Amino acid sequence: MDRIYVAHSKKMNYKEELYKVIRESEELKDYNILLPHEFTNASSNPREFYKELDLFIADVTQAGTGLGIELGWVYDDNVPIYYIYKRGSKLSNSIRCVSDKFYEYNDSESLVKILLEIINDWKENYGNKEIY
Secondary structure (H helix, E strand, O other): OOOEEEEEOOOOOHHHHHHHHHHHOOOOOOOOEEOOOOOOOOOOOOHHHHHOOOEEEEEOOOOOHHHHHHHHHHHHOOOOEEEEEEOOOOOOHHHHHOOOOEEEEOOHHHHHHHHHHHHHHHHHHHHOOOOO
16 A cells, blocks of 8 residues: 655644544545554654655645755655645755745645645656656
């Protein structure tokens, strides 16, 4: 099953704004979505973990050093990267060199729609292909 990782800064209210929305969505239940702090507040993923991901979605609503490190690793491993962000956020210019796939959301409903759109785009462009 595809491994879809949703990363974010620890500065945001990720448990309410991301995790709750994702886990309560009927449309997203069929996907293997991994959330970094769902069961622990500690970041404990080893470097090798990122090489096994199929899709990396980064919520860049707020910048974070750990998120930047993860982005560098998945970029280096050729994992497709998509960005999501809440409307009105000031985005870091440095992330543009890693991916140009940006999706804006307003609320829980639009977040779910955007995630489904990203997954569908990823399946069409990367899902059944070898990436080198």
